[in-house]
Amino acid sequence: MIAFISQFSLALATVLALFGAWAGFRAVKGVYTHAPAVPLLIAVQRNVLLVFGLVCVSFLGLIYSFVVSDFSVRNVAENSNLALPVFYKIAASWGSHEGSFLLWVLMFAAWTQAVAWARFEVSACFKVRVLATLQLVLVGFLMYLLLASNPFEYLAPTPLDGRDLNPLLQDIIMIIHPPMLYMGYVGFAVTFAFAVAGLLEGRFDMTWARWSRPWTNVAWAFLTVGIALGSWWAYRELGWGGWWFWDPVENASLMPWLAGTALIHSLAVSEKRGTLRSWTLLLALTTFALSLLGTFLVRSGVLTSVHAFATDPERGVFILALLFLVVGSSYVLYAMKTGEVGQGGDFKATGRESLLLSNNVLMSAALVTVMLGTLYPLVVEVIGARKMSVGQPYFEALFAPILLPAVLLMALGPDSRWRETSLAQYIKPGAVALGVALLVLLGAALINGHFSLLWAAGVVCAVFMAVATLAHAATATRKAGSSVPQSGLLYRMRRLSLSYWGMVLAHLGVAVFVVGVSWVKTFETETDAVLKPGETTEIGPWRVTFIGVDSVQRQNYVAALGVFELTRGDGTLIHLLEPEKRRYQSSEQTMTEAAIHTDLFSDVYISLGDAVQSSTSAGSWGVRLYYKPLINLIWWGGALMALGGLLTVFDRRYRPKKNGQSA
Amino acid sequence: MNKRMSNARAYRAAWLAAIVVVALGFGIALVKVFNENLVFFYTPTQILSGDVPQGEKTYRLGGMVEVGSVQREADSLKVSFVVTDLNNKVPVQFNGILPDLFKEGTGVVADGQWDGTTFVASEVLAKHDEDYMPPGVAQ
Numbered sequence: 001m002i003a004f005i006s007q008f009s010l011a012l013a014t015v016l017a018l019f020g021a022w023a024g025f026r027a028v029k030g031v032y033t034h035a036p037a038v039p040l041l042i043a044v045q046r047n048v049l050l051v052f053g054l055v056c057v058s059f060l061g062l063i064y065s066f067v068v069s070d071f072s073v074r075n076v077a078e079n080s081n082l083a084l085p086v087f088y089k090i091a092a093s094w095g096s097h098e099g100s101f102l103l104w105v106l107m108f109a110a111w112t113q114a115v116a117w118a119r120f121e122v123s124a125c126f127k128v129r130v131l132a133t134l135q136l137v138l139v140g141f142l143m144y145l146l147l148a149s150n151p152f153e154y155l156a157p158t159p160l161d162g163r164d165l166n167p168l169l170q171d172i173i174m175i176i177h178p179p180m181l182y183m184g185y186v187g188f189a190v191t192f193a194f195a196v197a198g199l200l201e202g203r204f205d206m207t208w209a210r211w212s213r214p215w216t217n218v219a220w221a222f223l224t225v226g227i228a229l230g231s232w233w234a235y236r237e238l239g240w241g242g243w244w245f246w247d248p249v250e251n252a253s254l255m256p257w258l259a260g261t262a263l264i265h266s267l268a269v270s271e272k273r274g275t276l277r278s279w280t281l282l283l284a285l286t287t288f289a290l291s292l293l294g295t296f297l298v299r300s301g302v303l304t305s306v307h308a309f310a311t312d313p314e315r316g317v318f319i320l321a322l323l324f325l326v327v328g329s330s331y332v333l334y335a336m337k338t339g340e341v342g343q344g345g346d347f348k349a350t351g352r353e354s355l356l357l358s359n360n361v362l363m364s365a366a367l368v369t370v371m372l373g374t375l376y377p378l379v380v381e382v383i384g385a386r387k388m389s390v391g392q393p394y395f396e397a398l399f400a401p402i403l404l405p406a407v408l409l410m411a412l413g414p415d416s417r418w419r420e421t422s423l424a425q426y427i428k429p430g431a432v433a434l435g436v437a438l439l440v441l442l443g444a445a446l447i448n449g450h451f452s453l454l455w456a457a458g459v460v461c462a463v464f465m466a467v468a469t470l471a472h473a474a475t476a477t478r479k480a481g482s483s484v485p486q487s488g489l490l491y492r493m494r495r496l497s498l499s500y501w502g503m504v505l506a507h508l509g510v511a512v513f514v515v516g517v518s519w520v521k522t523f524e525t526e527t528d529a530v531l532k533p534g535e536t537t538e539i540g541p542w543r544v545t546f547i548g549v550d551s552v553q554r555q556n557y558v559a560a561l562g563v564f565e566l567t568r569g570d571g572t573l574i575h576l577l578e579p580e581k582r583r584y585q586s587s588e589q590t591m592t593e594a595a596i597h598t599d600l601f602s603d604v605y606i607s608l609g610d611a612v613q614s615s616t617s618a619g620s621w622g623v624r625l626y627y628k629p630l631i632n633l634i635w636w637g638g639a640l641m642a643l644g645g646l647l648t649v650f651d652r653r654y655r656p657k658k659n660g661q662s663a
Numbered sequence: 664m665n666k667r668m669s670n671a672r673a674y675r676a677a678w679l680a681a682i683v684v685v686a687l688g689f690g691i692a693l694v695k696v697f698n699e700n701l702v703f704f705y706t707p708t709q710i711l712s713g714d715v716p717q718g719e720k721t722y723r724l725g726g727m728v729e730v731g732s733v734q735r736e737a738d739s740l741k742v743s744f745v746v747t748d749l750n751n752k753v754p755v756q757f758n759g760i761l762p763d764l765f766k767e768g769t770g771v772v773a774d775g776q777w778d779g780t781t782f783v784a785s786e787v788l789a790k791h792d793e794d795y796m797p798p799g800v801a802q
Contacts, residue, residue, distance in 0.1 A: 239763065349678070365689055372697060387704035389723065394700035398693060528740055528759050590763045609760035613737045622740045624760050 003073050006061025007152040013054035014142040017135045020047035024132030028125045041124040044131050045116040052113040059106045063093045071162050074155040081162040081586045083556040091175040092165040098151035105141050107186040120211045129197035140322045148318045164586035173233040181226030185291035187219025192288035195281050199337045209271035214649045220260045221645030227253050228638030239592030239607045241626045246395045248303045251374040252294035259287040262363035265356045275344030289327040296323055352416040355409055362406045369398045404461045410507050411465040414472035429471055437464035458518025466511035473504050498651040506644025513637025519630035526626050530612050533619045540627025542604050543567045557582045562608045581608045601632040707753040723774050724782050730767045757784040
């Protein structure tokens with residue numbers, strides 16, 4: 001019954017969304033005055049709310065079906081079972097293919113609703129166009145849910161128990177990772193809709209760039225959190241110590257992130273100087289296109305096996321068709337209208353525009369690199385030539401030379417001026433920061449004892465940029481309060497805009513991230529060993545003693561629990577580490593649960609392999625040990641970037657003026 | 664006036680040239696590194712019939728782990744097993760810890776080299792998806 005109501009809600013939402021899009025586009029056709037559009041806008045907004053409400057009902061219905069284990073719903077029977085803890089039953093709602101798409105649609109409806117609620121200074125007509133565009137795209141995905149990927153499909157006869165949620169997904173991070181990622185993907189739809197509405201109106205004033213910025217920043221921040229959580233999850237759950245595998249699933253989310261990063265920076269130029277508008281529009285369309293491509297890659301099954309995709313093409317082809325329809329029509333619109341965009345202000349090579357443009361060039365290069373490495377093997381396989389993959393060294397060899405110059409340029413960013421900057425402006429703060437960076441490098445090299453080129457380059461670039469950014473922030477803070485004598489630090493900081501502080505935080509996040517990556521890549525150590533009970537081995541600065549393995553029984557799995565003692569220096573016990581080898585009862589799947597001890601951003605990481613036969617003693621196990629210095633900086637860096645992105649939204653300039661017309 | 668114009672033109676040309684040089688450099692590096700890191704995928708039948716080009720550094724073997732073929736050596740992490748595509752079989756040696764999804768009778772992918780009689784794996788891959796089947800077996 002609940003499943004039926006949920007499905008009916010989805011169908012109703014589809015019809016209403018289609019109606020809203022049709023009515024919206026039809027009514028604003030040729031209308032350019034504000035007055036008659038306001039009642040229309042109110043009607044469209046109410047329709048958006050209705051659609052959002054119906055999708056919510058449907059999603060809650062799905063969660064309910066999972067919680068009460070309604071196995072007459074195929075989706076529930078295949079992804080949950082009676083023994084699963086209730087917490088994971090709820091999470092299983094979006095653990096499956098169908099459920100995750102419903103989550104996607106829910107997020108989309110929520111973003112549309114947020115646009116409808118938000119007060120920003122654009123004409124009512126423009127807002128109707130934005131909402132209608134969003135509704136139209138939503139219709140496509142609702143149709144996909146109803147026709148090809150129904151989360152409420154009826155299963156008869158009803159089984160007594162279900163299968164299982166993939167044990168890898170039974171983790172707290174995996175519960176919040178997909179919603180964050182989707183918030184990011186789908187958030188770029190708002191920027192996309194702004195671009196489409198701008199193209200439709202043929203008006204490219206600075207308003208749309210200005211009001212695109214907060215939406216883009218939030219979407220980007222969510223995507224950053226999503227990617228960072230995914231990486232953290234892979235590190236903790238896959239059990240093999242890696243934090244980024246250049247796997248197509250990961251690359252699928254990295255591509256829109258790179259395009260989104262470029263978009264944030266080109267939007268800044270378009271808003272402040274009116275330049276690069278045509279490029280910004282293209283980026284806005286492309287970023288969402290890449291979000292859809294990411295969804296297609298991960299969700300169509302094309303990655304698991306091109307052949308599986310070819311034998312069961314219904315879903316994949318549907319998403320691919322949607323992708324082409326949305327992307328194709330928006331690009332055609334772009335091609336038709338871009339001639340009307342016109343040129344903005346002129347600028348010199350030393351101006352801030354050039355720095356931001358360089359960011360775009362470097363991000364595009366990174367994007368091309370990832371795209372080639374991800375899509376080329378797929379294309380080759382589809383045309384039936386050969387099966388291949390692109391090794392990690394490809395990505396690693398190209399990413400450092402692309403990203404490190406970007407980090408260097410970021411150091412100059414805050415000191416630059418629009419149009420043209422005298423070189424003296426860069427030299428003084430640059431020289432100080434470079435001096436500090438070289439000192440830090442020297443100190444770190446002396447303490448560490450070893451050295452590598454990548455590490456040295458990474459540390460110098462990151463410290464250089466961080467010092468330059470902080471120095472600029474300090475100077476700006478001091479100047480901000482100079483008109484008010486004896487003003488406090490907090491007061492002065494608050495006089496600078498939140499957009500500025502957001503930029504500072506996000507850039508510092510990049511520096512933290514680069515330091516983390518340089519350290520881990522250079523100084524991490526890894527050992528596979530066979531350990532007898534009582535035997536001690538060394539990893540990094542730590543001594544690890546293997547006590548033994550115990551068997552434990554938990555709610556839905558049994559596990560071999562290894563016990564390891566971690567000591568350092570004079571031999572006092574620092575920590576007990578208890579990695580597990582789990583066996584899930586419903587699915588008969590084995591899973592390695594690593595044990596990690598974090599000590600000031602550095603990790604000791606132990607995974608249990610298999611029991612090893614031994615002629616001399618019983619209870620030997622194969623064990624993998626890692627020492628990962630400063631690895632946690634990678635995720636802290638991501639968190640800082642996301643925080644920076646979020647902060648910008650609360651800038652005063654995005655609050656509507658009291659007396660202005662606010663739609 | 665004329666001089667300023669030609670100056671501006673020369674300035675532009677210099678920029679354009681610089682951009683073209685950098686883009687070309689990047690393009691060449693991209694293609695070179697890309698080619699060096701392509702890892703090709705072969706089935707046991709392809710390996711045994713000599714389809715694998717000589718001198719290919721590392722490649723990827725895909726197939727199914729034959730039931731009953733996994734043997735572990737005492738006091739070490741050395742493991743040997745047989746990978747089959749249901750037509751031909753290739754013995755594989757590996758020294759290390761196997762991924763969770765490694766199981767007899769299921770699909771496996773291994774990176775490594777063929778020494779004429781045995782495939783010496785440097786890495787046995789854990790796929791993200793437990794339903795993964797190498798194409799040679801899936802067909």
